[in-house]
Amino acid sequence: GLPSAGVTNILCIRKQKFICPKSKMCPQVITQIAKVAGIQPKNQISDAVKYRAIIELGKNISQTDIAENYAISPMTIMRFTKQFNEYIQPNYHWLPADIAFDDFKSGKFAKSGMSLLVMDSVHHRTIDIIESRTNNFIRSYFLRYTFAARKAVKTVTVDLYSPYRPLIHELFPNAIIIADHFHIVVQAFQALNSVRLQVMKQAGNGSHDWRALKRYWKLLMKDSAELDYQHYSKRINFQNRQLCDADVVDRLLNMSDELRKAYNYYQQLLHVIHHQDTESLSNLLNS
Known part of the structure; x- marks a missing residue:
């Protein structure tokens, strides 16, 4: 049955079996099991659980989470959906703007x-x-x-x-048609990372620049507005000097002019999208 206070309710029901013997009005022996309201014959899940699970599908919740809440399996919810499919038909006369x-x-x-x-x-x-x-x-x-x-x-x-x-x-x-800005940023992200890998290859496997770009690559991909300018710590690839995140990024960019150009473009793109500056975004995409 439906859970109560987060606890699953399991109902154990003993049902009477009725036997109707032969008679003049009824020449055959008829047997019948007593019916229980709210539960279909030969089912172990109440109708109330089925209805609630179907209603939950209208929310942004996964089938797995719904199944866990009602102590049933995700495949059971899929079967419920097929049973009620004829009642859940889309409206082909309307679409959102x-x-x-x-x-x-x-x-x-x-x-x-x-x-x-x-x-x-x-x-x-x-x-x-x-x-x-x-x-x-x-x-x-x-x-x-x-x-x-x-x-x-x-x-x-x-x-x-x-x-x-x-x-x-x-x-x-x-x-x-509106291009999703997330995918535009992803392309710039991938392009910047590609330049970083090229600079690593030019520096040579195992070199100082190669190890620094490999270790601190996440700082390059981070929005510069979110870099830490206050807290200093020892940096292994820079002779254990006390550096903040912004210092590390600046030293990485000094390794290559191409990397600095790609980084500046990526940061400008993040900035104009964050501030919804359409004119600057248009100029940046056409540059």
């Missing part, structure tokens, strides 16, 4: 191994999960919605995966 796509690794769920999460980007609620991120799957999914519903979409936020662009214009004629 602002939606977002994000692909993720879904394993055997999709042949390509990648599925697509569709969200309401304003209220941070999941709308649905599309089995595959291929254009055919996405097109066939959204064409189920009426043209009026698709026309009402104003913005679509996506990553930098280029095949999405023409498809979005086709499905949502009035939508503006």
Whole structure:
């Protein structure tokens, strides 16, 4: 049954078996087990638990956490969902004005191994999960919605995966495409790290510069506004001198002009995105 004060309630029920002998009105022997309200025949989970688990699926909680709260298995919740599937049909006449796509690794769920999460980007609620991120799957999914519903979409936020662009214009004629700033920062992050590895290779395996760039690489990737300028400690790769994080980064950048250029670009990008400076961001991306 439903848990009480965090403790699972287990009900042990003895049910009466009724036997109706033969009679003139009923020529056969009939046996029947007494029914218990709120529990389906041959089930060991009450209907109340099923209903509560289904309601919990509407929240941003994993199936594993829901299953743990109600002392059932995640596979049981999946079976409940299939049973109530006919009552949980999407409304194909409505879409939120602002939606977002994000692909993720879904394993055997999709042949390509990648599925697509569709969200309401304003209220941070999941709308649905599309089995595959291929254009055919996405097109066939959204064409189920009426043209009026698709026309009402104003913005679509996506990553930098280029095949999405023409498809979005086709499905949502009035939508503006917004590139998710997280993926822009990730590209700059990867580019900076690539320059760091090149400088390490040029310095030679095991050299002072190689060891310093390998040991303190996280400081290079950190937002400069979050670097520690106050606390000093011994740094192994710099003759055990007392240095703060900002001092270490400055010494690392002195090892290469290319590394300093890449670092400055990365930090400028973080700064303009954090302060939502659209003009500076445009100039930076076009530089």
